[in-house]
Amino acid sequence: MKKIIIAGITGSMGKQTEKLVSSLKDCELVGAFAPHLDDNLDLPAGTKLFSDLKDCDIEADIWIDFTVPSAVFENTKFAIEHKMRPIIGTSGLDDSQISELQNLAAINGIGGIIAPNFGLSAVLLMKFVKEAAKYFPDAEVIEMHHADKLDAPSGTAIKTAQIIAESRNPEDITEKTLEQNPARGADYEGIKIHSVRLPGYVAHEQVLFGGPGEALTIRQDSFDRSSFMQGVKVAIEQVMNLTKLIVGLEKIL
Amino acid sequence: MKKIIIAGITGSMGKQTEKLVSSLKDCELVGAFAPHLDDNLDLPAGTKLFSDLKDCDIEADIWIDFTVPSAVFENTKFAIEHKMRPIIGTSGLDDSQISELQNLAAINGIGGIIAPNFGLSAVLLMKFVKEAAKYFPDAEVIEMHHADKLDAPSGTAIKTAQIIAESRNPEDITEKTLEQNPARGADYEGIKIHSVRLPGYVAHEQVLFGGPGEALTIRQDSFDRSSFMQGVKVAIEQVMNLTKLIVGLEKIL
Amino acid sequence: MKKIIIAGITGSMGKQTEKLVSSLKDCELVGAFAPHLDDNLDLPAGTKLFSDLKDCDIEADIWIDFTVPSAVFENTKFAIEHKMRPIIGTSGLDDSQISELQNLAAINGIGGIIAPNFGLSAVLLMKFVKEAAKYFPDAEVIEMHHADKLDAPSGTAIKTAQIIAESRNPEDITEKTLEQNPARGADYEGIKIHSVRLPGYVAHEQVLFGGPGEALTIRQDSFDRSSFMQGVKVAIEQVMNLTKLIVGLEKIL
Amino acid sequence: MKKIIIAGITGSMGKQTEKLVSSLKDCELVGAFAPHLDDNLDLPAGTKLFSDLKDCDIEADIWIDFTVPSAVFENTKFAIEHKMRPIIGTSGLDDSQISELQNLAAINGIGGIIAPNFGLSAVLLMKFVKEAAKYFPDAEVIEMHHADKLDAPSGTAIKTAQIIAESRNPEDITEKTLEQNPARGADYEGIKIHSVRLPGYVAHEQVLFGGPGEALTIRQDSFDRSSFMQGVKVAIEQVMNLTKLIVGLEKIL
Structure with missing residues (x-):
């Protein structure tokens, strides 16, 4: 079972990702991150919610990020440092940030994917x-x-x-x-x-x-943006085999 | 039977028009005009060829013109004055020439069509x-x-x-x-x-x-330009019913 | 001002029609019909709601119908007999019903439109x-x-x-x-x-x-079906000029 | 310089291939084969024409075949046995013939391509x-x-x-x-x-x-079929590097 954390769980893409993860037999949602938690969230029993990275003490294999440009760099860094493979759908990372994250991923020996477009x-x-x-x-x-x-x-x-x-x-x-x-x-x-x-x-x-x-x-x-979920699904299937932090879904198609 | 003269018989459009006219049961090619006659022309027996408007003493119902911009105005004038209904595929008539020809057509009581596009x-x-x-x-x-x-x-x-x-x-x-x-x-x-x-x-x-x-x-x-012949065919079918010299094939579709 | 009744106000098309009518300067919603009234309806003040044709004592110029096949014939008959011009988007009228309604419209001297497709x-x-x-x-x-x-x-x-x-x-x-x-x-x-x-x-x-x-x-x-509203708008604009009950939006385009 | 023989030089595809070969700087037409030679052929000086395989004593690197189904198998066999790399655009080879030719190519240590479609x-x-x-x-x-x-x-x-x-x-x-x-x-x-x-x-x-x-x-x-020449060009560029007789242009794109 792949253990997954979704960052940005209250947004439209986060919610769709949650449904996707629930439908996949080899995946388990273990954590959900959102700065402003929404009481209406209907998450699977056992999913830990947190609204600050400091409160995240969950072990997971994959960190899926649909948050905001201002948070994505810190989130991805946190994920890599905690040995979670990042799948990043949030825009806003610049070239130097991407380089830094790729180095960090290499040091930590994990792969991941940054995808500007999951369609x-x-x-x-x-x-x-x-x-x-x-x-x-x-x-x-x-x-x-x-x-x-x-x-x-x-x-x-x-x-x-x-x-x-x-x-x-x-x-x-x-x-x-x-x-x-x-x-x-x-x-x-x-x-x-x-x-x-x-x-x-x-x-x-x-x-x-x-x-x-x-x-x-x-x-x-x-x-409509529901189309992105097919791309996220491919990323979840492939990310455990990646040895680098790559940019672009086309690299794994 | 509609009696037809084709002006510009040696050009690509003229040749295609000749084939079209031959295929129409209610039409007869009675004359063909080209400044430089081509010996290889294989016209129906009885078609009179001429290379100067002055030599044209043929009675016809319709004058179809695929010649050159420098000749089209004189040709069309000649056709109208001799009570032949013009179907003009040659480009190059300006607005004042078109007005003059429309007046002339009204005086002579005949209709016709100037079509920049027969497609x-x-x-x-x-x-x-x-x-x-x-x-x-x-x-x-x-x-x-x-x-x-x-x-x-x-x-x-x-x-x-x-x-x-x-x-x-x-x-x-x-x-x-x-x-x-x-x-x-x-x-x-x-x-x-x-x-x-x-x-x-x-x-x-x-x-x-x-x-x-x-x-x-x-x-x-x-x-390819063979498509223009469908439009010429429509013009031949309709031109005898026209009471004005109109511009644009769309007017009779 | 055209006075309008919308039949089927609680359905998706009815709701969209209500918004359309509100946006038109020369129209006023005077009545709304639905067999099962929905408390959440947020209609303009002064709109009379009714859930049975017998309860409808409203004077209107136009009856717009987006109800169900089993009700549309009786609704349209009611509208015509009360001198309301029908705009019918509901499917289910058969040829003999349409003939009967057209006769009724002729007798009552009003026009209207039955449109299987408002797109x-x-x-x-x-x-x-x-x-x-x-x-x-x-x-x-x-x-x-x-x-x-x-x-x-x-x-x-x-x-x-x-x-x-x-x-x-x-x-x-x-x-x-x-x-x-x-x-x-x-x-x-x-x-x-x-x-x-x-x-x-x-x-x-x-x-x-x-x-x-x-x-x-x-x-x-x-x-999406929001596209139908453009067709309904055209029907509202034209229906007062119609002298017959016609079938097909193409008749008035 | 790649020395090339074109079989089927009198057909439409053969003629187009001749023009293509003439336009390529690293290619030279050394022979042309057609059962019925056409006097109007305007081939580069030095091109040997022959109308029977027996008369072909030319050394060449590539044999391009646009002939007829009844001839293509013998032609291709001949080419391989004489160490010419076949580029076959003629249809009509069945599966067992293709296998036989592939074996023959392996024995003779040369590659080639059979392409049902050069578009x-x-x-x-x-x-x-x-x-x-x-x-x-x-x-x-x-x-x-x-x-x-x-x-x-x-x-x-x-x-x-x-x-x-x-x-x-x-x-x-x-x-x-x-x-x-x-x-x-x-x-x-x-x-x-x-x-x-x-x-x-x-x-x-x-x-x-x-x-x-x-x-x-x-x-x-x-x-139009002129489009096939782009595919033939790719085949000429790649055929010297092929180590097998392959089927389908897609294998080298």
Whole structure:
């Protein structure tokens, strides 16, 4: 049995993770952490709740974190130092913090995973795009989100463009004589990104590849955040075998 | 029997039109015009060829024009003055020329059609978009063309955006607080247009509409110019009933 | 001010309709009907609640019905006899009941609308499909729904196929020598329908049209039933101008 | 310099391969084989033409075969016995012939490739589908072809379904209570395949994956057979490093 602590148990992702853990036969929820405990929490008997890291004296194999950017570094450090393998879904760790945590994990001899995105369709899209760009260097990204999304392009679209740029051979790109033009979208290292913002839409991304006489399109649609639980499940299955603290769910797919 | 003259018989569109006319039971090719006659032309017996308007003494019901911008105005004038109903696929007529030709048609009591685009899928898309924009004021246009297309956005995409802008009620548009941003594409009267340029692609356009909890998408794909013949066929069927010189195939669909 | 009664106020659609009516400046909710009244209802002051048609002595212009199949006929009859224009979203009326109600509406000199589907994207899709089938007689329907949907094809897909069959000219269909084959889907009057059932999907339909060298695709996605409110809004705007009891939102789009 | 013989030089694929080889800096066409030589062939100076295997005394590194099913086995045998690495695009080899050729290649110590499909987009689609099915066991295949295609489903769609069936864990599939139904398409080991046949379409395949709250779609479009040349190019680049006679371009992508 894998013993698990969930940090951020009162949030939406924490609650969904709790249901997931309950449904897994080889897992047991042993602890739950939230700074402000909520009386309505309906946790399995025997789960210890705590609202301060200092109060945590529970032995566990895995620490799953869906808390807030301001807490995630201290939480992850605490988990590693107490030999709990971290599965981190909270955003906010910067590059130097990640390096420090990776060193700490190496010293303590445990693996773990920091995943900015637990949506399997998005992570698989990026994995496939990396491969496809080797053979189809000409590619463009279209991301579509609800009208309330304030930033453009989406972080995922930028990351996708970076993956294409790193994977393709610049010599193979078809030259275009078209002048720069607002209709051609944002340019990330030569990859065009187009952002659509419309009511009704949720979160969608497609990558279009074109070559002589053919086209390849990879598309993912996220309808709601329940989709993240499939990714968390994969992480729980794999984390005991990891020997390093890795970044990105794609590393274990 | 509708008697037909094809102007521009030696071009690709002229040749396809000749095949179309031959296949229609109620049509007869009586004349063919080209400044430089091509000996390899294999026209039905009895078709008179001529290489100068002055040499044309043929009576016909319909004049179909796939020539060049520099010739189209004189050709169309000639057709109308000789009581032939024009079906004009040649580009290059400006607004004042079109007005003059419309007056001339009215004086001569005949109808006709000037069509910048004979592709039925593109014309129907624009017709449907006009209707949809009344109920879905939030819309974006994505057009996708081969990597050699030099201009962006495409003329069809701009026309599509104009149709949306004219048809929708500005008060119904969902407000977006997003700053202007290259990823958001070109802006035509508040409609965003995104242009994709990739090898393998031919000529494609899609319009995305979004509303609360739903989306509507209309897409057209043009794989080759043979598609224009369906539109020419519709024009031949309808032109005898027209009482004006109209612009746009959508007027008779 | 249009005075409105909502029948089925305690259901999900009834509640959403109540919010819609509250947001419309020229509408006033004057009555609400539900067989089992719910104390938690938070209706505008002055709205009369009743749980039996006999208790309804309210004067209103419009009766909006989202109740149950067993009640809808009696409700609609009641509304018409009391000079309230019916907007009926409840399913379950059969052809003879509809005829009877249409006669009753004619006698009472009022119009109204029975709409099996208030989703604007689905209704517009059907309207456009009717038009497109005249020019693109070759068409296939693909509908995609969540894995729990028990019937296939969907009712909307069957209706779409019927519209295509009625609208296209059978002589124009491209002959196919392919033998009947399970991969080719269900056949409704010569139109192929394909039904996809997958988790994650909600309710989506696309119609593919193909012609020489080109293709036209119309697609609609319903993500949640909030989308129906746009259609109800259109019905409220138009119902006072109707002189008959019509069936289908497409009649007033 | 890689010395290359092209068998089937007079066919469409042979001619395209000749152009490809001419454009590659590290390749030299040394021989061309066709049973009926065509005087119009415009081959590089120094290319030896032959119309019978007996007349072939040319030394080459690679034998590229786009001939006919009745000739491909003897051709490939000949190539291997003469230490030429085969790249076989001709269909028609059965399983026992492939085994025999693989043994022969092992004895002669050379590698090669037999590829039923050189279209990179189709081959990559199958590669990605194999990976995706591990995480998205619920999948359906939709293939779309021109109206003249006589068989359904396409061979590629059947192969795609087999890949999904082999890759996914049957225990993870979402149970559907829906009865078998023509609209649900053909069933290959539990995977539904839908075949669309419409004029205008060329050759297209999409695989739809669905999971809780999300969807992943992979689509490929083949517009013309020029697309195969990208796959042949990859095969030429890799074949000198192969130590076995492999089947399927996906093995070297």
